[in-house]
Amino acid sequence: MIGFxxxxxxxxATGAIYAAVALALVMVYRATHHLNxxxxxxxxxxxxxxxxxxxxxAPYWVAFVLTALFSFVLGFALERxxxxxxAEAPGLTAVGVSIGLLLIFNxxxxxxxxxxxxxxxxxxxxxxxxxxxxxxAHEIGMVGVTLIVxxxxxxxxxxxxxxxAMRAAAANPASSRLxxxxxxxxxxxxxxxxxxxxxxxxxxxxxxxxxxxxxMFGILLYAFAGALLGGIDNPAGAVIGGFAVGVIENLGGAxxxxxxxxxxxxxxxxxxxxxxxxxxxxxxxxVARV
Amino acid sequence: MPALxxxxxxxxxxxxxxxxxxxxxxxxxxxxxxxxxANGAGKTTTLRAICGMLPRSGEISxxxxxxxxxxxxxxxxxxxxxxxxxxxxxxxxxxxxNMRLGAYIRRDRGVAADIARFCALxxxxxxxxxxxxxxxxxxxxxxxxxxRALLSRPRLLLLDxxxxxxxxxxxxxLFATLAQIRAESGIGIxxxxxxxxxxxxxxxxxxxxxxxxxxxxGTAAALAADxxxxxxxxxx
Amino acid sequence: MNAxxxxxxxxxxxxxxxxxxxxxxxxxxQLTSMAVYxxxxxxxxxxxxxxxxxxxxxGAFYAIGAYTGAILMTQFGWPYWATLPAGGAAAALVGYxxxxxxxxxxxxxxxxxxxxxxxxxxxxxxxxALESWTGGAQGIVVTAPDPPAFLPLSQDAYLxxxxxxxxxxxxxxxxxxxxxxxxRAMIAVRDHALAAEAAGIDIARVKTRAFxxxxxxxxxxxxxxxxxxxxxxxxxxxxxxxIALFVGLVVGGSASLPGALAGAAFVQFVxxxxxxxxxxxxxxxxxxxxxxxxxxxxxxxxxxxxxxxPARLRTSTxxxxxxxxxxxxxxxxxD
Numbered sequence: 097m098i099g100f101x102x103x104x105x106x107x108x109a110t111g112a113i114y115a116a117v118a119l120a121l122v123m124v125y126r127a128t129h130h131l132n133x134x135x136x137x138x139x140x141x142x143x144x145x146x147x148x149x150x151x152x153x154a155p156y157w158v159a160f161v162l163t164a165l166f167s168f169v170l171g172f173a174l175e176r177x178x179x180x181x182x183a184e185a186p187g188l189t190a191v192g193v194s195i196g197l198l199l200i201f202n203x204x205x206x207x208x209x210x211x212x213x214x215x216x217x218x219x220x221x222x223x224x225x226x227x228x229x230x231x232x233a234h235e236i237g238m239v240g241v242t243l244i245v246x247x248x249x250x251x252x253x254x255x256x257x258x259x260x261a262m263r264a265a266a267a268n269p270a271s272s273r274l275x276x277x278x279x280x281x282x283x284x285x286x287x288x289x290x291x292x293x294x295x296x297x298x299x300x301x302x303x304x305x306x307x308x309x310x311x312m313f314g315i316l317l318y319a320f321a322g323a324l325l326g327g328i329d330n331p332a333g334a335v336i337g338g339f340a341v342g343v344i345e346n347l348g349g350a351x352x353x354x355x356x357x358x359x360x361x362x363x364x365x366x367x368x369x370x371x372x373x374x375x376x377x378x379x380x381x382x383v384a385r386v
Numbered sequence: 387m388p389a390l391x392x393x394x395x396x397x398x399x400x401x402x403x404x405x406x407x408x409x410x411x412x413x414x415x416x417x418x419x420x421x422x423x424a425n426g427a428g429k430t431t432t433l434r435a436i437c438g439m440l441p442r443s444g445e446i447s448x449x450x451x452x453x454x455x456x457x458x459x460x461x462x463x464x465x466x467x468x469x470x471x472x473x474x475x476x477x478x479x480x481x482x483x484n485m486r487l488g489a490y491i492r493r494d495r496g497v498a499a500d501i502a503r504f505c506a507l508x509x510x511x512x513x514x515x516x517x518x519x520x521x522x523x524x525x526x527x528x529x530x531x532x533x534r535a536l537l538s539r540p541r542l543l544l545l546d547x548x549x550x551x552x553x554x555x556x557x558x559x560l561f562a563t564l565a566q567i568r569a570e571s572g573i574g575i576x577x578x579x580x581x582x583x584x585x586x587x588x589x590x591x592x593x594x595x596x597x598x599x600x601x602x603x604g605t606a607a608a609l610a611a612d613x614x615x616x617x618x619x620x621x622x
Numbered sequence: 623m624n625a626x627x628x629x630x631x632x633x634x635x636x637x638x639x640x641x642x643x644x645x646x647x648x649x650x651x652q653l654t655s656m657a658v659y660x661x662x663x664x665x666x667x668x669x670x671x672x673x674x675x676x677x678x679x680x681g682a683f684y685a686i687g688a689y690t691g692a693i694l695m696t697q698f699g700w701p702y703w704a705t706l707p708a709g710g711a712a713a714a715l716v717g718y719x720x721x722x723x724x725x726x727x728x729x730x731x732x733x734x735x736x737x738x739x740x741x742x743x744x745x746x747x748x749x750x751a752l753e754s755w756t757g758g759a760q761g762i763v764v765t766a767p768d769p770p771a772f773l774p775l776s777q778d779a780y781l782x783x784x785x786x787x788x789x790x791x792x793x794x795x796x797x798x799x800x801x802x803x804x805x806r807a808m809i810a811v812r813d814h815a816l817a818a819e820a821a822g823i824d825i826a827r828v829k830t831r832a833f834x835x836x837x838x839x840x841x842x843x844x845x846x847x848x849x850x851x852x853x854x855x856x857x858x859x860x861x862x863x864x865i866a867l868f869v870g871l872v873v874g875g876s877a878s879l880p881g882a883l884a885g886a887a888f889v890q891f892v893x894x895x896x897x898x899x900x901x902x903x904x905x906x907x908x909x910x911x912x913x914x915x916x917x918x919x920x921x922x923x924x925x926x927x928x929x930x931x932p933a934r935l936r937t938s939t940x941x942x943x944x945x946x947x948x949x950x951x952x953x954x955x956x957d
Contacts, residue, residue, distance in 0.1 A: 257486065257490065260479075260483055260486060260487060260490075261487070261490055263478075263479065263483075264476050264479065264483075264487050267476060267477075267478050267479070268474070268476050268477075270439070270470075270474065271470070271474035271475070271476060272459075272487075273439075273457070273458035273459045273462065274437065274458060274462055274467075274468045274470060274474060275462060275467075275487050275488055275490050275491070275534065275538065276459050276462035276463040276490055276491035276538065277459060277487070277490055278459050279459065
């Protein structure tokens with residue numbers, strides 16, 4: 097029973113990471129109707145930036161904020177300088193470009209920061225064991241930071257004029273232009289915010305899984321599974337889906353398939369959602385639309 | 387005084403097919419120009435061309451400045467509000483959010499008061515303030531679209547078939563409201579309308595589009611008195 | 623077929639066969655594995671190029687074909703040539719199962735589920751439960767076939783010619799398949815989904831069948847690859863293989879059969895060359911070229927050639943001419 101509880105809590109902790117990345121994916125998907133396969137590698141690259149800042153002597157939270165800012169600029173600039181040119185492109189091109197970015201960021205991470213596995217500091221380690229050893233201080237902190245960020249994102253979209261404009265631009269670009277919203281800029285903002293979410297997920301998960309150029313590879317897949325489970329066009333669903341996938345992964349890994357087939361579990365979740373409920377738990381039905 | 391909106395030799399179309407073959411029209415400050423014509427004559431295309439929603443060439447001046455090369459969002463920001471064909475409702479957002487988006491370009495403090503005013507004007511919008519706009523009926527969405535357009539405090543309003551889908555009584559109310567707003571704010575209106583009688587009553591000037599060209603233009607009263615216009619468009 | 627075309631065909635065939643007699647060792651092996659990649663990319667082309675559905679998991683089908691072949695040869699004593707259809711069938715079956723749920727839907731679902739497949743398959747191959755079949759992380763060593771006694775050829779040369787023959791056969795099959803009704807249905811599905819549906823084409827079925835055929839061809843390539851490399855192991859089939867095939871397809875030119883060849887040359891030679899510069903260089907080059915290719919020549923190398931070559935030459939060198947549409951703006955609208 098203790099083991100089960102431990103696995104569940106630990107699953108919720110990694111689920112927080114999946115939730116953040118899933119939300120990033122859904123944000124880009126809603127605005128562009130394309131999946132950003134490079135989301136994970138961009139996050140890894142940002143995490144390396146954070147490590148460099150920390151190694152250069154920056155206090156953790158300063159590095160954290162600077163990295164988030166850097167990631168925002170990175171995402172924003174990518175959209176403005178590169179992706180904008182492919183805005184009207186068909187699915188093959190869109191997937192191709194994001195795969196291209198995946199390759200570039202993966203290679204850049206290795207090139208600039210090396211291929212060896214690196215340790216990444218946690219700001220929460222000092223607290224030691226929490227809740228009778230069921231979860232680590234870092235896991236608690238990881239969930240806390242992610243929840244704060246997710247709430248901030250929610251508040252931004254729900255309560256600010258800019259957030260409203262971004263939602264409008266994603267849902268209905270033509271009408272948005274007619275009310276004076278600069279749709280292109282909203283798209284770039286969305287990419288920037290998605291990159292920020294990814295970078296925070298990267299910085300939070302790196303102390304657990306260690307940092308190497310392929311760190312986010314599997315995490316991206318779980319985030320996809322979470323996003324699909326919650327509904328690929330539903331931000332709240334993606335967050336819930338991310339947490340759910342974290343728990344499923346941990347319990348499934350512990351009691352069903354073993355850790356060596358954990359990634360297969362993501363494939364099974366994705367396939368199962370597509371077969372049973374393609375719109376996800378909270379999304380809209382997309383079957384047989386042409 | 388120069389016209390608020392002045393269009394000369396406007397060509398526009400969709401891809402390879404040109405729909406407008408060099409039209410000219412103008413809207414006076416505080417005036418109403420009606421644009422009449424059969425289906426497919428190019429009325430909606432004219433409004434879209436003004437807003438930069440499709441490729442166009444020619445001269446479009448708004449308030450003395452050329453806008454024929456500007457983007458749609460820049461045109462909207464310069465003070466032109468468009469109630470588009472199909473209403474352009476943000477279906478996933480609430481009525482309130484739709485209205486707030488209408489006022490997106492405003493930076494003054496009067497937005498909340500204006501929203502309250504339009505809720506009073508169109509009570510159904512107030513009653514459904516927090517509902518998704520997609521749940522509104524067609525007529526209700528039309529009111530929302532007009533409220534959204536006016537909330538930007540435009541100097542020029544482009545109306546594409548505002549009476550479409552509305553009950554006659556509501557149409558009367560709507561045009562009374564528009565007249566009131568026009569009297570208060572001195573807004574110019576370019577009105578595309580199937581209901582020619584209604585449009586000519588409301589407008590000071592009118593143009594008749596036929597196959598992408600202006601076939602007839604003049605004061606609304608003169609057109610309403612024209613025998614051919616009466617026969618073809620007014621049906622008496 | 624007039625004399626001129628016949629001459630060109632013979633010349634082309636001679637050009638392809640010649641290396642078997644002029645080269646040996648590693649160089650010949652490289653050409654052999656390039657031919658294998660060409661078949662794998664041909665498979666991918668059928669679904670991604672012709673139906674506009676993106677697959678990021680063809681490395682997995684390649685792996686399924688390779689393992690099927692290797693297991694049949696080592697544990698069941700099948701002759702090497704018989705493993706090719708079996709490897710293809712196994713991959714086609716998995717392709718059908720994975721493709722069916724995704725292809726009922728409009729959207730990026732196939733890309734997603736195939737990506738998951740690409741990431742998961744190496745793990746499955748490594749799994750302890752399957753170790754008695756797959757050899758776990760160690761993989762399976764396959765004995766290369768000896769040339770038939772009546773052929774005075776080295777083993778390398780024979781493998782090259784055998785691969786070439788299989789590749790030629792599959793290209794011809796694909797060409798025939800892509801020249802008739804089937805192709806028109808596929809292109810209609812790609813470009814005008816709604817109209818295709820109205821015309822009575824069952825879109826999901828056309829797509830799923832195309833996907834199964836596509837996975838099957840790549841599976842044959844996998845089985846072929848197992849024979850050529852004489853070794854299969856999970857690490858050979860990481861997700862990067864799927865991505866490499868995809869890059870090869872795009873850079874070579876989708877919806878074009880010669881494009882598969884160009885893509886195969888790219889996949890075979892570019893990473894090796896780039897790796898001499900820097901361990902990261904292949905990734906950067908792949909990524910940059912992929913994005914650049916999509917931007918500059920949306921129909922790939924083959925498409926660029928098709929536009930620049932004189933029409934006279936084109937008719938004989940471009941069996942893919944049945945698909946005049948470049949892929950820009952030519953897929954099902956994803957909404």
